[in-house]
Amino acid sequence: xxxxxxxxxxxxGGTSRGPYFNRADLxxxxxxxxxxxLTVLGSGHPLNIDGIGGGAAVTTKVAMLSRSAHPDADIDYxxxxxxxxxxxxxxxxxCGNMLSSVGPAxxxxxxxxxxxxxxxxxxxxxxxxxxxEAVVCTPGGRVDYDGEAQIDGVPGSAAPVFLNFMDVVGSVxxxxxxxxxxxxxxxxxxVTCMDVAMPIAIARASDFGLTGDETAxxxxxxxxxxxxxxxxxxxxxxxxxxxxxxxxxxxxxxILSKPxxxxxxxxxxxxxxxxxxxxAVTGAQCLASCVLTPGTVAEGLFEKPxxxxxxxxIEHPGGDIDVTVDYSEQGGAFQLxxxxxxxxxxxxxxxxxxxxxxxxxxxx
Numbered sequence: 001x002x003x004x005x006x007x008x009x010x011x012x013g014g015t016s017r018g019p020y021f022n023r024a025d026l027x028x029x030x031x032x033x034x035x036x037x038l039t040v041l042g043s044g045h046p047l048n049i050d051g052i053g054g055g056a057a058v059t060t061k062v063a064m065l066s067r068s069a070h071p072d073a074d075i076d077y078x079x080x081x082x083x084x085x086x087x088x089x090x091x092x093x094x095c096g097n098m099l100s101s102v103g104p105a106x107x108x109x110x111x112x113x114x115x116x117x118x119x120x121x122x123x124x125x126x127x128x129x130x131x132x133e134a135v136v137c138t139p140g141g142r143v144d145y146d147g148e149a150q151i152d153g154v155p156g157s158a159a160p161v162f163l164n165f166m167d168v169v170g171s172v173x174x175x176x177x178x179x180x181x182x183x184x185x186x187x188x189x190x191v192t193c194m195d196v197a198m199p200i201a202i203a204r205a206s207d208f209g210l211t212g213d214e215t216a217x218x219x220x221x222x223x224x225x226x227x228x229x230x231x232x233x234x235x236x237x238x239x240x241x242x243x244x245x246x247x248x249x250x251x252x253x254x255i256l257s258k259p260x261x262x263x264x265x266x267x268x269x270x271x272x273x274x275x276x277x278x279x280a281v282t283g284a285q286c287l288a289s290c291v292l293t294p295g296t297v298a299e300g301l302f303e304k305p306x307x308x309x310x311x312x313x314i315e316h317p318g319g320d321i322d323v324t325v326d327y328s329e330q331g332g333a334f335q336l337x338x339x340x341x342x343x344x345x346x347x348x349x350x351x352x353x354x355x356x357x358x359x360x361x362x363x364x
Contacts, residue, residue, distance in 0.1 A: 001356055001357075001358075002356070002357045003354040003355060003356055003357060004354065004355050004356075004357050004359075004360055004361060004362040005352040005353075005354055006021065006025055006026065006036075006040075006352060006353050006354070006355065007021075007022065007025055007350075007351070007352050008020060008021050008025075008350070008351070008352065008353050009105050009108055009109070009347060009349075009350045010052070010347075010348045010349040010350065011063075011101040011104070011105060011345060011346065011347050011348055012101065012154070012345060012346045012348060013063070013095075013097050013098040013099065013100035013101035013102070013343070013345050014096070014097030014098070014099075014100040014101075014151065014153075014154070014281060014343040014344070014345070015058060015097050015151070015153040015154055015277070015278045015279075015318070016058045016059070016061050016095060016097035016098050017054070017058070017059050017061070017348065018041075018053075018059060018060065018061040018062050018063065018098065019040060019041075019052065019062055019063075019353060020062075020063045020064075020065065020101060020102075020105040020109075021062070021063070021064045021065070022064075022065060022066065022109055022111070023064040023065060023066040023076070023078060024066060025363075026064060027360055030091065032360055033080075033089075034080075034089040035359050035360065036355055036359060036360050037062050037080055037082050037089055038082060038087055038089060039051065039355045039356070039359050040052060040062075040353050040355060041053035041060045041062070041082045043060065043082055043083055043084065043085070043086065043087055043088070044085060044086070044087050045085065046084065046085055048060065048084065052353060053082065053084065055084060056084065056274075056277075057081070057083075057084060057271045057274060057276075058097070058271075058276070058277065060081070060082040060083065060084050061079070061080070061081060061082065061095055061098050062079070062080040062082060063077060063078075063079060063095075063098045063099075063101070063102060063105065064077075064078040064079075064080070065077060065078075065102060065105060065106055065109065065111055066078075066111070067111055067112075068122075068124050070124050072122060072124075072131060073122045073123060073124035073131065074106070074112050074121050074122045074123070075102060075103075075106045075111060075112055075121055075122070075123050075124070076123075076124050076126050077094075077099060077102045077123050077124065077125055077126060078091075078126040078127065079091070079093065079094045079095050079098060079125070079126075079127050081093055081095070081249050088247065090247075090248055090249050090250075091127060092127065092172070092248055092249070092250050093127060093128075093172075093198060093249055093250045093252075093282075094125045094127040094128050094130065094171075094197075094198070094282060095280070095281070095282065096163070096165075096197065096280060096281020096282040096283075096284075096285070096341070096343075097280060097281050097343065099123065099125075099132060099134070099163065099281065099343075100134075100161050100163065100281070100343035100344065100345045101161075101345040101346075101347075102121070102123055102134060103119065103121040103123070103134035103135075103136040103161060103345075104136055104143045104145075104161070104345050104347065105347075106121055107119065107121075107136065107138065107143050108143060108347065108350075114136075114138040114141045114142060114143065115138060115141065116138070116139070116140070116141055117138065117139060118135055118136065118137060118138060119135070119136045119138040120133055120134070120135050120136075121133070121134045121136060125171075128168075128171035128172055128197070129167075129171065130165060130166070130167060130168045130171045130197060131165075131166045131167050132163055132164065132165050132166070133163070133164045133166075134161060134162070134163055135161065135162040135163075135164075136161055137159040137160065137161075143347070144159045145158055145159055145345065145346045145347060146158065146159060147159030147160060147344075149342060149344050150344075151321070151342070151343060151344055152278060152316070152318045152319025152320055152321065153277060153278030153279075153316075153318035153319065154344060157344075158344035158345065158346055159344065159345075160342050160343075160344060161342070161343045161344060161345050162340065162341075162342055162343075163281070163340065163341050163342075163343060164338055164339075164340045165197060165285060165338060165339045165340070165341075166337075166338050168196055168197040168282075168285060168336070168339065169195070169196050169289075169335075169336050170195050170196075171195060171196070171197055171198075172195055172198070172199050172242075172250065173195040173199050173240045173241055173242065174195075174241075175195065176194060176195060176196065176289070176293075176334070176336075177192075177193065177194060177195075178193055178194075178195050178199065178239070178240035178241055179193040179236075179239040179240060181193075182293070182294075182295040182296055183295070183296065183297060184236070184239055186201075186232045186235045186236060186239075187228070187231060187232050187235070189203050189207050189208070189232055190203065190204065190207065190297050191203050191232060191236055191297065192290055192296040192297045192298070193236050193239055193240050193251070194286055194289060194290050194293075194296070195240065195286070196285050196286040196289040196336060196339075197281075197282035197283075197285040197286055197339070198250070198251075198252055198280065198282035198283055198285070198286050199240055199242065199250050199251035199252070199286075200251055200252045200253065200254050200269075200283060200286045200287070200290075201232065201233050201236035201237075201240075201251050201252075201253050201254075202253075202254045202255075202256060202286075202287065202290050202296070202297055202298070203232070203253075203254075203255050203256070203297055204255065204256055204257065204297050204301070205255040205256065205257040205268070206257065208225055208228065208229070208255065210225070210255065210257075211257065212255060212256070212257025212258070212266050212267075212268065213257070213260060213266065214268065215317055216268070216274075216275035216276065216277050216317045219268060219270075219275040220274050220275055226273070229253055229270070229272075230272075230273075232253075233245070233251060233253045233272055234246060236251055236253075237250075237251050249271060249272060251272075252269065252270060252271060252272050252280070252283060253269075253270040253272045254267055254268065254269045254270065254283065254286075254287060255267070255268050256287070256290075256297065256298050256301055257301060258301050258302070259302065259313075259315050260315065261315050261320070262313070263313040263314060263315040263320050264288075264291060264302050264303075264305055264311075264312045264313045264314065265287070265291055265298060265301055265302045265312070265314060265315070266314075266315040266316075267279065267287050267314050267315065267316060268316070268317065269283045269287075269316065275317070276316070276317075277317055277318055278316050278317060278318035278319070278321070279314060279316040279318075279321045281321075281341055281343065284314055284321050284323050284341065285323060285325075285339045285341075287312075287314055288312035288314065288323040288325050288339065289325070289327075289334065289336055289339075291304075291305075291312055292304070292305075292310060292312070292325060292327055292334055293334035294334070308326065308327060308328075309324050309325055309326040309327075309340075310324070310325050310327065311323075311324055311325075312324075312325055321341070322341070322342070323339055323340070323341055324339065324340040324341070325338075325339050326338045326339070326340075
């Protein structure tokens, strides 16, 4: 069997990991691209045994980079969420954790020059049109992965990557509250449908008979919860203008409860058919915005953070994540200016990955 080699970097970005490609090294049309990515990751098997996926949604993600033609961006970041067991690729969402390695990867690939000390990379999310600035440690003009920054969900420490998100309100649906309401009632459950960096249907854990401190594994074993949650998510997708989302990972779903470890609020985030072991970066921005918006399902579960920018600490199954939110309130309405997070990244491997020529014969 003849195979086609494709250059790639294998990187951890935040609490996710996967291959990072130069977009020019991949098929242009999405149908062929999907078949290539499914083959690379080994989708269709719970262990991804015939690919480089890790058997979990956080390890079957793909980042594709190119120089941007947008006047306000240096790099275009095209994201793909590849299914573990189903032969599905979803190009609708983006991933903030994988975004953590976009700046370093762009420098490593020669798509953007490193500066002395720190390098600021302006990134455009192709999937959502969001603009993000990544600040990467580059002493001596090279990416530095060693440092003292720590994030929950990743062992050890690494050099920090600072992410500043701008223009993420309504990134997919076009509005902060795509349904037009602070709360909707779906199947007897109050839900806030919100779109900040990622569309999410947000509910209270107690409304499902949950405490909110359940582990990700405990929630994944609770199939009765998923059986009740999924129809609510599907209806929320319609209310948000996304149509039939039965084959899409958006909108995501989240449940909130009172904090128990000194945070602002406690959350469990679903991807959506299993629980995230920690917290998505995009999800954290949306949940922080839900906290700061009066009248949502989060109301009554927390003490509002003081100051502006406000530090919102979200407790998740692996610890917590901090979101610094610069916002304003005009007539009582929440308006997000920017959201900042600290992440870490690491280059794990680089080389070529192979796909059979029957899947793709390569560039002509």
